[in-house]
Amino acid sequence: MTPARCLLAALCCAAACCSVHAGRSSISDESDVAEAGDCETELVFDRATARSERPQRDRTLRLACGVGWGIEVEAAHSRQRSGTARGEALGLEVKTDLRERDENQVGWAVAAALGAERRGGSWRRSEYAFEVEATRLLGERWLVEAKLGVARDVRSRRDSTLWGLALEFAVNDDLELVAELEGNDRGRPLAKAGLRWTLWEDVQLKASYGQRSGSRRERETSIGLMIEF
Numbered sequence: 585m586t587p588a589r590c591l592l593a594a595l596c597c598a599a600a601c602c603s604v605h606a607g608r609s610s611i612s613d614e615s616d617v618a619e620a621g622d623c624e625t626e627l628v629f630d631r632a633t634a635r636s637e638r639p640q641r642d643r644t645l646r647l648a649c650g651v652g653w654g655i656e657v658e659a660a661h662s663r664q665r666s667g668t669a670r671g672e673a674l675g676l677e678v679k680t681d682l683r684e685r686d687e688n689q690v691g692w693a694v695a696a697a698l699g700a701e702r703r704g705g706s707w708r709r710s711e712y713a714f715e716v717e718a719t720r721l722l723g724e725r726w727l728v729e730a731k732l733g734v735a736r737d738v739r740s741r742r743d744s745t746l747w748g749l750a751l752e753f754a755v756n757d758d759l760e761l762v763a764e765l766e767g768n769d770r771g772r773p774l775a776k777a778g779l780r781w782t783l784w785e786d787v788q789l790k791a792s793y794g795q796r797s798g799s800r801r802e803r804e805t806s807i808g809l810m811i812e813f
Contacts (some may be wrong), residue, residue, distance in 0.1 A: 616693055616719070617681045618650030628790075628808035634800045638667040655680045672702045673710070691719045695733075709738050715746060725754045735768070745769040758782040762792070772796050774804065786812040 618624070630642040641664065648658035660675040677697040685691025694716050701710040715733030722728060731748040748766035755761060760780040767773030778792030787809070794804040 615654075615681050615684050615691070616717070617654055617656040617679055618648060620650045620652035622812070623647065623649040624810055624812045626790075626808050626810040628806060630804065630806045632802065632804045634802045637800075641665045653680075670704070674700045674707070685719050685721060687721055693717045693719075711738060712736050713746065727752045731766075764792075764794075772798050774802075776804070778806075788812075 625645070625647045628642075628644045628646070630640075630644070632640040632642070642662055644660055644662040646658060646660040648656055650656050656679045658675075658677040658679070660673075660677075662673040662675070664671040664673070675697060676699075677695055679693060679695040682692040682694060683689070694714070697713045697715075698709070699711045699713075700707045702708070713733055713735035715731055717729065717731045719727060719729045729748075729750040729752070731746070733746040735744050735746055736742075737744070746766075746768050748764065750762060750764040753761045758781060762776075762778045762780065764776040764778070765773050766776070774794045774796045776792050776794035778790065781789045783789055788811075790806075790808045790810060792804075792806045794806075796802040796804075
């Protein structure tokens with residue numbers, strides 16, 4: 585398999601099983617889990633580049649809804665392209681709060697995800713993951729978030745540890761800035777900076793830029809539009 589196809593396969597797995605990293609603002613809500621009947625849909629365009637490799641383009645459509653009992657269910661479909669290589673991925677995630685956060689205590693949540701991919705043939709289960717998330721408010725405008733999880737690559741039968749740190753700052757009621765550091769135990773971490781801009785009451789624009797250190801000079805850019813209903 586060529587390096588471009590290897591990277592494409594990795595993108596498929598990431599899109600299918602790591603949707604726990606996407607979502608709404610955390611500063612203004614006591615919970616990261618949607619209430620029963622509340623939904624959001626999001627369309628995201630990603631582009632990743634690395635030295636001596638073709639750009640990787642990814643288009644993802646996700647839908648998340650609260651189903652009650654403190655549970656949120658999310659489904660995602662992604663299409664990837666790298667030169668002439670094509671791929672698709674499906675992801676399903678279930679997330680629930682263990683404890684809601686407030687000014688005096690840490691909030692806890694857990695999420696489990698399953699993924700499947702298709703590259704020119706039939707669909708195959710690709711990966712599954714489990715993650716624990718802790719959030720803490722720092723005053724009225726700051727929030728810190730930490731994530732730790734495990735993932736299983738079905739094709740290679742390899743396990744990996746996932747982790748992430750994020751700091752969010754609310755500039756005002758409509759604009760939030762986000763700094764993130766995420767990775768696993770099999771490679772260098774990815775540093776990202778982004779923003780969330782509320783265009784209208786239920787419409788939000790999100791954009792981010794990420795960079796991974798190393799000789800390959802990996803870069804990632806993302807832009808998305810989310811609608812709540």
